[in-house]
Amino acid sequence: MIKVRNICKSFGAVRALNDVSFEVRENELFGLIGPDGAGKSTLFHILISLMKPDSGDVALWGLDSVRDYRAIRKIIGYMPGKFSLYEDLTVEENLQFFASVFGVRVEENYRLIEDVYRHIAPFGKRPAGKLSGGMKQKLALSCALIHKPRLLVLDEPTTGVDAVSRKEFWDNLKTVRQAGVTAIVATPYMDEAALCDRIAFINNGHIFSVDTPQNIVKRTTQRIFAVRAANMRTLPALCRSLPGVMAAYSFGDAVHLAMNRHDAEAGEIRQQLICLACEKVEVKTVAPIIEDCFIITVKNQK
């Protein structure tokens, strides 16, 4: 059980975290969703006792992250955003080293990492620096898990990893969760949010909407339209000029339009865009997904 209460942290004039509070439940896969520079890494550093907050406190199963840092460092597994294992050591040697650091033998907890590690086990004698991005992340996860931590903290584990490896990685996380490990994952990828039990949006050092992904989507009252037209490049700007538009942003091959008005209709928007000299206009109502919710939430805040 993790309780984060009113955390503030500044670096000089920059406010990295602003009154951040949330809770993570036992054995939960918790997602921290937000863009680069939102404050995810700083929050993690405070969470795992690597930084002191300016104010507020963090309790991990009752352990204070400043006072009880020694105890905390025994029960967490941490995987930084940057690949930080030893590239000149082999896969096996890296794993062996981290096992020794935590005073465990690799065999003891091998079952926990088996699902992850068996993908890289055939390359056991290869230097970690010669692994692909996806394999590096799997090795880093294995090393972070080898002492069976109570809390696993992963900072953007899938950044720079191909789509297939990303999926495998998330499958691995589910297995880890089933083994009873609580995990907090930071990611800038909105589609990964749906894979978490609960998520929190983070932007500019503020936390919003801590809930299950389903509830967050359900709670969204705005109507979302997908718009396509011949002039895709100028379309977001044109859309923003329409009355009642809360946000317009490129989304795949369309522009998503979040309308404040609950009675907004696709036909009406289409007519308005044609008046603005758009050609081949197509407007469809779509169900909101996490990314829409994030943008709406951030917009609401402003």
Add this chain to the structure above:
Amino acid sequence: MTALKGFIIKESKHILRDWKTLVILFVIPVALVLIIGYVVSIDVKDTVIGVYDKARDSESARLTARIASSGYFKPVKVITHDAEIAPAFRSGSIRMVVVIGERFGSRMLQNEGAVVQIIADASEANTAQLLSIYCEGVIQSFAAGEDVVVKPPVEVEVRMFFNPSLNGVYMSIPGIMALVLIIITAMMTSLSITREKELGSMEILLASPLTPFQIIIGKVTPYLALATINAVTVVLLGYFVFRVPMTGSWELLFLINFVYIFLSLALGILISSLAPTQMVAMFASLFGLLLPTMLLSGFIFPLENMPWWLQALSRILPPRYYVEAVKAVMIQGSTLEVVWQRLIVMVAFGLIYMAAAVKKFKIRLD
């Protein structure tokens, strides 16, 4: 396996895998000893000199012959006028002029006090001093060999103890050892710790149960072994190649080296606790350690000739004590009773550095 043992194994693997650096670590000390040993040696041998013989008698000719046959000097120029001396020095064709006074032979025979003047090119002060001492020695022995000469009332007899031929390498070897050991140990450890900071792995180490003490000892141990090998290499080179005598006990020499290596490692850790990047650590070790070790350990420039504030500075730098202790043991054959004070000073320095390093070691990122 304990965390510390695992850390030492991991650290040793880093060192062994980086074979290019490893080669440099073994080649540099050897190269330094050979280069400095051969080049810095300031032995007097076949130095080109001029002779200004004002007497032109048989005795002055004998003296000239004696100087020429000493092996130290090679008279290449005959000077006939005072005004020729300065230009000859300027052109660099000679380093010293022996001026034999008028009526040299007859004054000598009649006990009137024959005069020989030595004029040295003091633009290189140390060399000039050394040359004049050597020349004086040759002339004294020439005068002593003449039965007719009444001995002077006070006879100064100079004997160079422990290093009778004033062999420069005897000075250089302990100095090079001081230099090589402090650079390899302090610079390499500080680099290896700052590398982990740059790489980001320090973040994981900090977030683990490893204590600063474990990290530091884990880092230090492999370099301790490496530096010991280096110390042995340098001593053996000095002993076998440059014939530096080993009059004291090997155990004591080893102990001195061990203490010095420990001290250097502690210094390296301290540097890395303060330096955020490898670049900073490197410059700090080079300017903070290399230069003071070279200049203020008494290895190239004699400490006695320095202004008081530089002498004071040299007292708070550990290499000085090491060089003194090594010289005492190797050349003078001193025992522990003589060098224990210097050992204590070095141990104290080491402990202070180590304590400061453990204290300064950041257990968090900010």
